[in-house]
Amino acid sequence: MALVLLMCLFLVAGTNAVVADNTDTSADSVRCPDSGKVVAPGDTISVTGPSNTQSGLGIxxxxxxxLTSSDGTVIDTQTYVDNPAYSYTVPDTETTTTYKLNLMVTALNDITCVNSNCVSISVNKPSECEITPPDSNTFCTAEASNLRHTYTTGATPMHVQQKWWLLSDPVSNPGGVSFNTPNPVGTGNSASIKYSGVTPGKYWVYTGYYAKNAGQAGHDMPLAWCMTPVIVVAVPGNTITVS
Structure with missing residues (x-):
């Protein structure tokens, strides 16, 4: 009978590779190494196990x-044959926590030939943001067309993306501003907005943090958001009435 050799197990999370030798796979004994990967609620965890190097022997x-949560609750289980890829989409409602992902590889031709490994993956829901606006929140619709006013927040967390909009007042549901909302005015941790030609009225400069895979595939609601008020005024009339 052909001798089956199982290679040491590699798990790849994003661009981070982790190697561990965990021969005792009981929940209390295994301390999974940190993959270094941080994902947001709504993101998809994608990992790859080792390729089958024994297929030429008919193995x-x-x-x-x-996949288990930080309290040991099993979140997901999947079994594949000769397919080393695994993915899981984190629920939008998830909070900041740590997942443990365990992989057991078995040579089906000899079920006593088994190897396993695990990694931990951080799930982080970003904190609420705060906008630093210009010195004034009132602007004239007739100001120079090349004049822009800059709004900033702290640095965008690396595991999310950030978008900005100028929204008409009132914003009835700030937590429901979709990533797909048209006419964004900026991305990243700053936006430069021009008010020349904007219809006079009350507005909000709004920004939100969204999952990396937010968009047409879903998961398009903000994980955190903030906004600041703006008033756009028209040029006053200049009619002189002689009585």
Whole structure:
């Protein structure tokens, strides 16, 4: 019978590779190394196990994935044959926590030939932001067309993306401003807005943090948001009435 050799297990999360030798796979004994990967609620975790190096011998490998929460609750399990890829989309409602992802690889032709490994992956929901506006919040619709006013927040967390809009007052549901809302006025942690030609009225400069994969695929609600008020005024009339 052909000798089956299982290679040391590699788990790849994003661009981070982690190697560990965990021979005792009981929940209390295994301390999963940190993958260095941070994801936001709504993001998809994508990892890859080792490729089957024994297929030329007619050996199949079974990949059994188990994802657990920080309290040990099993969130997801998947089993694949000769397919080392695994993915899981974090629920939009998830809070800041740590997931443990365990992989057990078995040579199906000899089920005593088993190897396993695990990694931990951080889930982080960003904190609320705060906008630093210009010195004034009132602007004239007739100001120079090349004049822009800059709004900033702290640095955008690396595991999310940030977008800005100028929204008409009132904003009835700030937590429901979709990533797909048309006419954004900026991305990243700053936006430069011009008010020349804007219809006079009350507005809000709004920004939100969104999952990396937010967009047409869903998961398009903000994980955190903030906004600041703006008033756009028209040029006063200049009619002189002689009585």
């Amino acid at each position: 199949q490998w079974e990949y059994y994935w188990t």
